[in-house]
Amino acid sequence: MKIDIQEVCGKKTVTRDEGQVINKILTEQWDKADQFQLDFGNLLIASVSFIDEAFGKLALCHTSEDLQQKLVFKNMVPYDRKLLNDIIISRLRQQNIETRNACRSGLRKNGEISAA
Amino acid sequence: MVLKYPRRIVVATSNRVLNYSQQARVSQDNQIIFDLGNTTEITPFGIVLLAGTISECLSQRKKVRYYRPRNLQTKNFLSGIGFNNFFRLPDENQKIESSHVQLRRLDSIDYLLTEQIVEVFNFAITMSEGLQGSLTMAINEIMTNAFDHSESAKGCYVCAQAYLKLIRLCVADFGVGIYAKLAPKYSQVQDSYGAIKLAVKEGITTRQSGGFGLWHIQRFIEVNKGQMSILSGDGKAVWDYRGPRARLRKQTMSLPFVGTIINLEINVDRESIYFLTDGEGQIF
Numbered sequence: 001m002k003i004d005i006q007e008v009c010g011k012k013t014v015t016r017d018e019g020q021v022i023n024k025i026l027t028e029q030w031d032k033a034d035q036f037q038l039d040f041g042n043l044l045i046a047s048v049s050f051i052d053e054a055f056g057k058l059a060l061c062h063t064s065e066d067l068q069q070k071l072v073f074k075n076m077v078p079y080d081r082k083l084l085n086d087i088i089i090s091r092l093r094q095q096n097i098e099t100r101n102a103c104r105s106g107l108r109k110n111g112e113i114s115a116a
Numbered sequence: 117m118v119l120k121y122p123r124r125i126v127v128a129t130s131n132r133v134l135n136y137s138q139q140a141r142v143s144q145d146n147q148i149i150f151d152l153g154n155t156t157e158i159t160p161f162g163i164v165l166l167a168g169t170i171s172e173c174l175s176q177r178k179k180v181r182y183y184r185p186r187n188l189q190t191k192n193f194l195s196g197i198g199f200n201n202f203f204r205l206p207d208e209n210q211k212i213e214s215s216h217v218q219l220r221r222l223d224s225i226d227y228l229l230t231e232q233i234v235e236v237f238n239f240a241i242t243m244s245e246g247l248q249g250s251l252t253m254a255i256n257e258i259m260t261n262a263f264d265h266s267e268s269a270k271g272c273y274v275c276a277q278a279y280l281k282l283i284r285l286c287v288a289d290f291g292v293g294i295y296a297k298l299a300p301k302y303s304q305v306q307d308s309y310g311a312i313k314l315a316v317k318e319g320i321t322t323r324q325s326g327g328f329g330l331w332h333i334q335r336f337i338e339v340n341k342g343q344m345s346i347l348s349g350d351g352k353a354v355w356d357y358r359g360p361r362a363r364l365r366k367q368t369m370s371l372p373f374v375g376t377i378i379n380l381e382i383n384v385d386r387e388s389i390y391f392l393t394d395g396e397g398q399i400f
Contacts, residue, residue: 048248052249064399068399068400073400084400085398085399086249088400089399090249090253093253
């Protein structure tokens with residue numbers, strides 16, 4: 001599945017709410033799609049909020065291997081790629097049984113994973 | 117009981133002030149007097165300890181009297197960091213300083229407060245977005261420890277001060293302490309100091325996951341050439357990276373302190389950019 005970030009978000013790539021638009025697509029299609037090709041068109045995002053909400057929170061639910069297998073980040077500027085890695089690694093550290101169960105149960109509240 | 121506090125209420129005088137704190141908490145006296153008349157220097161370490169101790173005494177229904185420092189600067193500092201406000205003390209010269217994180221007692225994680233702390237850090241040093249996010253998570257984990265690990269229903273006390281070229285942040289809880297939590301799971305732990313040292317190692321936790329908060333912060337402090345002190349039980353460990361040679365100092369308290377205090381001193385450094393190293397791994 002191809003997702004053109006600029007097409008979906010336009011210039012709205014800053015806030016958590018805006019990141020949630022992408023997260024929602026990924027979460028809803030996670031089991032259906034083999035792979036997500038996320039094309040950034042070399043757009044600089046540089047927002048920890050957006051990237052954390054869109055992709056970081058997926059790392060509370062899935063393993064590093066799953067994420068690598070499913071997500072392909074294309075045309076991403078080096079700064080954003082570094083930021084993405086920082087965030088994903090930090091979120092992977094936070095992952096535990098509670099966050100994984102919450103993901104499975106789909107218990108999401110205001111963008112935060114709540115304990116099951 | 118009258119507790120005449122020393123001129124300096126700082127990490128360096130922790131043996132004495134923690135002793136006072138324990139004495140006040142276990143005292144059978146109905147009235148405890150906290151006399152800061154002679155105090156000329158108090159840091160966030162002293163403030164959270166004093167606030168927690170007074171709160172404990174009040175919850176034990178002891179009568180508490182508090183004598184303010186005579187030193188005007190110290191008196192104004194306490195006012196500016198919200199100490200008077202915390203206890204609703206009358207305060208004519210109250211002027212809240214925005215460069216500080218006001219004294220607070222937390223019953224649960226407060227993400228806004230963490231953001232505020234990182235904002236104060238960010239004012240002092242240039243951090244990458246990634247490091248800001250990572251530090252935020254580390255601070256959240258420290259606070260989660262204070263609630264979960266400490267088994268303290270009294271929450272934790274937090275405040276921070278931006279002063280000249282230094283930021284001081286202190287988080288304290290009056291729970292069971294690090295040794296009591298780690299000893300049942302890690303048999304190699306022999307005493308409080310050993311438990312503190314172990315708690316800072318990567319992946320050490322009594323939760324199902326975590327154990328990266330203190331480890332991550334210690335690494336940050338190392339790069340920043342700052343100082344991290346952890347006090348719990350009769351143990352005190354100070355990671356001091358300020359001089360040319362990094363060192364870990366050990367001290368044994370004369371009277372065990374029931375609780376845990378984490379004190380950070382971070383250098384203001386706007387010249388360097390702090391970010392997570394590539395060694396952290398690149399998965400994308």
